[in-house]
Amino acid sequence: MSALQIAMAAGETSGDLLAGAVIRQLSMRLPPDSRYFGIGGAQMRAAGFQARFPSEKLAVRGYVEAARHLPEILWLRRAFKRTLRAAPPSVFVGVDAPDFNLGLECALRRAGIPTVHFISPSIWAWRGARIHKIKRATDLMLCVFPFETEIYARAGIVHRYVGHPLADLIPFKPDPMAARRTLGLPESRPAIVAVLPGSRNSEIARIAPVFFAAMARMHERGRRLRFVMPAASPAIRGALQRLAGRYPQLPLSLIDGHSHRALEACDAALVASGTATLEAALYKKPMVISYQVPWLTAQIMKRQGYLPYIGLPNILAGRFIVPELLQRSATPNALADALFDQLDNDANRRALNEIFTQLHHTLKRGAAARAADAIAEVIHAARHRR
CATH class of the missing domain: 3.40.50.2000 (Glycogen Phosphorylase B;)
Incomplete structure (x- = not known):
């Protein structure tokens, strides 16, 4: 045979x-x-x-x-x-x-x-x-x-x-300190924000500039933070490095791959809508979801959509449990405000941990x-x- x-x-x-x-x-x-x-x-x-x-x-x-x-x-x-x-x-x-x-x-x-x-x-x-x-x-x-x-x-x-395969791959209980050691990040203070602007060239072109501006707004407010940003490929890293060159003051670690380690290490995440939002949920992390597409694409998707949310954590929960800032709403200031709220709201963090743990059990x-x-x-x- x-x-x-x-x-x-x-x-x-x-x-x-x-x-x-x-x-x-x-x-x-x-x-x-x-x-x-x-x-x-x-x-x-x-x-x-x-x-x-x-x-x-x-x-x-x-x-x-x-x-x-x-x-x-x-x-x-x-x-x-x-x-x-x-x-x-x-x-x-x-x-x-x-x-x-x-x-x-x-x-x-x-x-x-x-x-x-x-x-x-x-x-x-x-x-x-x-x-x-x-x-x-x-x-x-x-x-x-x-x-x-x-x-x-x-x-x-x-x-x-x-x-879902990701539910098998990601541990039920993340180990942020081990992940920080792996990435060479400080184990205690300052707070760490993972920033994931996408893995496609088109996403980087549209979303990453706004994400960098949001990081700059957060840094300008005098809060001690450290940002970590994984690059999905050498080409993506090159594009992100060019953007980072405009913000030399940012305490940013740009890393090759290791998006899971970045999410495991962080205190909160700024994530482009897609699979990475599910990964962030499985790592039990507070997050802000954002996305931007060309105007025509947005109009077509809006007319064909059935749900009021696009992020997988919200879809799976059947309600808004994490904020979504899309298109014109995704301004640097709005993203910075939403991320500070995710970092500082301990009651929200505990509630999300419970929801995301149950979700993990369902998908594994x-x-x-x-x-x-x-x-x-x-x-x-x-x-x-x-």
């Missing part, structure tokens, strides 16, 4: 991290000569993945940004689709990146290739009509939030709740192992049908 061929496509840093963990689990369940290949990043390559294209190609968010990169993305999808149709894999696993993966999954499934999608698109927050495309695209949807299962059950889509399910079990079942079922 020929070796199993597991094709995957993961977008950006978070998808690469999730897919890498799944590959490691699959390698313990599938024959040792199984081959993993497709679109991926460093974490997937470290797990034995053959990346024919880098995952950074898919790291685009928003309508305006996507339109700018659309020709390259469409070329990449066509080229990858031709490759998979010419030599059909045992399964295709699309990891996040729904705008790229769902269309690809539709074509592959029509060609008889089993498809699995890992991490449901946020159809509960916006673009709910996408459920119809999902039904055409995937043989199995792997859900990371428990409330998603009801949505897929109503639509008649085969699904499984596996929990051994997600990578459960996802690997489900993918292996799809592969074996398809082989028996042939």
Whole structure:
């Protein structure tokens, strides 16, 4: 019998991290000569993945940004689709990146290739009509939030709740002092603020300047603070260093990667909306969530949105438990004020710790192992049908 061929496509840093963990689990369940290949990043390559294209190609968010990169993305999808149709894999696993993966999954499934999608698109927050495309695209949807299962059950889509991989990776009880030692930060005073402006070039261009101005406002008010800012890649670090050069007075540690250590070490965080807000919640940290997109993107998202919040901690709680300052509301002064409140409000800190601990228990399910079990079942079922 020929070796199993597991094709995957993961977008950006978070998808690469999730897919890498799944590959490691699959390698313990599938024959040792199984081959993993497709679109991926460093974490997937470290797990034995053959990346024919880098995952950074898919790291685009928003309508305006996507339109700018659309020709390259469409070329990449066509080229990858031709490759998979010419030599059909045992399964295709699309990891996040729904705008790229769902269309690809539709074509592959029509060609008889089993498809699995890992991490449901946020159809509960916006673009709910996408459920119809999902039904055409995937043989199995792997859900990371428990409330998603009801949505897929109503639509008649085969699904499984596996929990969230980050809940398995992040400890229930953070160790801020150990994290500070690792990063070379002071273990007691001053208070430490983690600042995470995003992992995409477009996010850095739009969000990071405002975040730097907010840090400057906080520093100007005479409060003893230390800021720590992780850079997701060398290119991102270069952009952040150029911004930091405008604020030589800031007590700022710019670090390569280590976003989890930065969150574990901090007393509060300023975070661009996205997966990092869930990471901050799992580290039980008070935070301020912010985001900025081009005006047209914001208008389209506003019309298609269903919830009054965009941050994952608020979505999962079903109410505003941490502040969100978006678009024009995200001024340097407003961000600074909100962060000072998160730093100084001890009652709020205790309440958030309780909420985030319960959330952590709900999401910790051994997600990578459960996802690997489900993918292996799809592969074996398809082989028996042939």
